[in-house]
Amino acid sequence: MAENAPSGGEFQRARSAEAKQQRESAILDAAVQLGTTQGIRSVTLTDIADAVGLHKSALLRYFETREQIFLRLTAAGWREWGPAVLTALEGARTPAAVARAFAATLAERPLFCDLLAQAPLNLERNVSLESVRAFKLVTLEQVQAIVGALRHALPALSEAQAIDAVAAATALSGAYWQMATPGAAIEELYRADPRLAHAVVDVEPRVERTLTAMFTGWTAGVA
Secondary structure, three states, rough: OOOOOOOOOOOOOOOHHHHHHHHHHHHHHHHHHHHHHHHHOOHHHHHHHHOOOOOOOHHHOOOOOOHHHHHHHHHHHHHHHHHHHHHHHHOOOOHHHHHHHHHHHHHHHHEEEHHHHHHHHHHHHOOOOHHHHHHHHHHHHHHHHHHHHHHHHHHOOOOOHHHHHHHHHHHHHHHHHHOOOOHHHHHHHHHHHHHHHHHHHOOOHHHHHHHHHHHHHHOOOOO
């Protein structure tokens, strides 16, 4: 039986594999909702536990740390974004069109951008080695597929350049998303003072411009 709150006010452990999976899904769903509304950095393990009606110690039966929850979501984000950018790259044959495909598909996934920034900073640092291995294998699979599609779109690119492009696209999107979401009060400050206009960041066009320059440079002079 899945964990539900019985009359005694305590939660029973999920006994079956199916019930455990349901509980893990509920935890991940809660983390998505909280991360989307609050930002990954501000979400605590207690926040997630409260959202699903579990005590923090009970939640730790399903995930080893807060970071493991969000690392699992980052892997899920790669699995979802990978096929999306492959679709967007279909028919793209110019540096600008390829850059647009990357920038647009990343910018429309703000939670994934947030996770991309957090993964190397802290999500990979407070989990087991096996969790890191599983995450890296997911990213490897998706990067390999994207690199293949990218080199089909721009045949002049070497494999190393294509790998660098994927790394740049994801790193820039994660970093720019952090800059674009400084908090309501700070954003108001930026917009109210014309001298601080440069601090107002729009993720998609910045990523698109940078990637267009990269792809144009790499393919310049190639017939």
